[in-house]
Amino acid sequence: MTTDRPDPSRTAAGHPGSSRAAGGTGDPGRAARPGPPGGAAFTVGLIVNPVAGIGGPAGLKGSDGAGVQLEALARGASPRAGERAALAVRALLARRPDTRIVTVAGPMGEDSVRAAGGVPELLRLAPGDPSSPRDTTAAVEAMRDVDLLLFAGGDGTARDVLDGSPSCPVLGVPAGVKVYSGCFAVSPAAAGTTAAEFGRDAGRAGSTGSPTSTGGTGSTLAAEVVDLDEDAYRSGRVSPLLYGTLRVPAARARLSGRKVGSSAAAPGSAEAIAREVAARMRPGVRYVLGPGATTMAVGRLLGLDTTLLGVDVVQDGELVAADVTERRLLGLVEGHETCAVLSVIGGQGFVLGRGNQQIGPAVLKKIMASGGLLVLATQQKLAGLGGRPLLADTGDPEADALVAGHVSVITGHRESAVYRIRPATEEFTA
């Protein structure tokens, strides 16, 4: 499925002021500007994709690729990501003035920190001019000892961050055209506030006092990174792909306004859903586990080494096959009662045809003729669809029509919802 992703060799458009090399402050390298005596206990890394979002105002539905970025500039667009990052930094410093901010020279972060009145510590890294996704990935790799990584961009930037395998929790400052991934705060200011909240206890009780203390930061959740194929999006087709998950701060606005517990939104939900799936599993039936954090939890509960991004087959508590291709899956389904266990792509509602193309039309027809579908989503995720239906798009209208109607969505242990599912072609042409 990840083979569908666009060529990552896109490059950023030229950017005024980006010619300063790393160490433009005269302080070479990472620890050039040490924190206050005793070490600031909360360290945040900041990476800005300077051209994120540039295509949006220009009506280009995204900013991936140098050609699009040049076109956007030609249409009179000006980069906004740096400004939005500065808003986040300002909100962060207002709450935690002692936060150390490690970033990249020039428009990839330094400019935003300075604009927010902060003093950046610069990585020993010389981004290209214009900067590229490779620079983002390299910066992530260089930030091995921060408590939280803030990045400003969109879904494309989130993928680049994911490619760098960040070692700490990540939080996105929404600055792109496509912001469908679960790792973004709702606004730049909210990103700064959430970051400050996440580091609230850093440096207090339990802190080691080291410059990279991890003592006392908040709890985290897994959030899915999705991205759209922009060329398809420009031609009117929405086709988000699931690329993986990032750890994000679990903190949400929890003030005195609450009246009831938010158990449906609690981090335990994936486990509760997995328990219900396990309880519904019948002997002799093959279960096709689609990609995603929720289906992964099913595998974990069964004690099986299932994959996050691949399609796996389990039966009677055993892993029959992991990360199968469509052809292999067709063979595994043949002659067996089979049920597909699928999660919902956050924000979009795709159940079939995004991230799980291995469950192609032929496989789906066999599944619908025997065990059918088990769809998994938290109530929160269903609520986030805002009343829009779940979507199926295997590429074969005949197969998609088989699932059209209402489907049972497992939302917790002994809890489900009944939710509308439609072929995507109908939904987008209606």
Add this chain to the structure above:
Amino acid sequence: MSGHAGEPFAELPVAPKPRLRRFHQARWDEPIIFEQSRPGRRGIAVPAPGVPAVELPDTVRRAEPPRLPEMSQLHVLRHYVRLSQENLGVDQAIAVGQGTCTMKYSPKVNDRFVTDPKVAELHPLQPDDTVQGVLEIYWRLERMLAEISGMHRVSLQPASGSAAIYANVAMIRAYHASRGEGERRDQVITTMFSHPSNAACAKTAGYEVITLMPDENGCPDIEALRAAVGPRTAALMITNPEDTGIFNPRIAEFVALVHEAGGLACYDQANANGLLGVTRAADAGFDLCHFNLHKTFSTPHACGGPAAGASGVSEALAPFLPGPTVEFDGSRYHLDADRPLSVGKMRPFLGVTPNVVRAYAWIMALGAAGLREVAETAVLNNNYLMHRILQIKGASAPWGRNRLEQVRYSWQELSEETGVHSEEIGVRAADFGVHYWTSHHPYVVPEPFTLEPTESYSKEDLDEYAAILEHVADEARRDPGLVKGAPYNQTVHRIDPSSLDDPERWSPTWRAYTRKHLS
């Protein structure tokens, strides 16, 4: 303190008030009453009894005296007056912001009735012959609630709304069991915007819960119900109007679909404020319903109890009612505990008698026409407030203006513009002396807030409330940090709610607090 120079009202003998109140909540830093206890301190020096001491058997004798706080009268009074000053309630605030809680005025005269010794000094174990008066009130209130709901019988035993919902689930379970279908019918269907107690009670009673999500009109998706009902359906448990304030126009179809599948239909009428005298649960075919006497019939909410709930059932379900029931043979009232199909007691004794008396007095004072006027006024007030709220830039009402007694609004537009969240707006609103509530979880409406004015509030109250929200929304645009830093004028700044989710730390009693935090 004199007015500032140049203020237009400086010359008036009595200064006019500003548009928004310069509210400040009391902050007493009041210790818990147990912390104020001093050994030997007393409110009353009780004289020696003058009767011989009686040897009690060890089985009824306490090994240690109870650790009650020891205080003087003044200090007890002062403690509770201070706590009351650190509170926000209907008696001093415009309490329209606790949408779905239905905060209405509880007439003080009804408190006089329940503090009368004839009520206050009743003992629950008195023989029936000595409590004919209170039994008559129970019986008459039951008949009035049966008339209001169209139901055959009503139990006043549940001590809260959720206890009434649980009583209804227990009766649903007993009904199906009596027909040999208890095992097979193991699913309860509810809706996203019904009160979460419906799902919670069903689950507590052992049912699997199926939730219907709203359709594009904000009502539960009837096609989803069609897909959900079947031989496993025990019941539909639904609120209408839901928490959005939208009345489901197809409610009779919902009930019919469930009946066709052999299930029961249970109406959460905790808040019947938009419906009193207008429509009835039985008219839509429901088999069970419940009222919260504290939401609809003006008894105090009582901060988690004891409140009072009323469970109403059709004739077919009447044998399963909690007991004992109050019966009348034409001349005398008595308790009937000999009901073999009853689900049993929901609580000890009859019910929360003071609230039953208050609700009875409230209904008697209003009469049938008055009850309908309550509903009409509540709906009118709500629609006036909605008109005012929707004039505020950044506020919206998803699914349009067709609402009864409450509205779940959204600050999505304001939040996207300013980064300020609904919870934060609510906390800032408290700086002006009013309540504000968002929504149950999960948030279906983004950045939600739920307002419900009931019949109690005046046009001026609603104007003031809307002006507060308009002011805070304006602050969010001008200075989001100001709103996010609120409250400034409250008893406490922020509380850490995390202990509410942590059994190691939560402490509903002083004894638990001592054990978990002080030992």
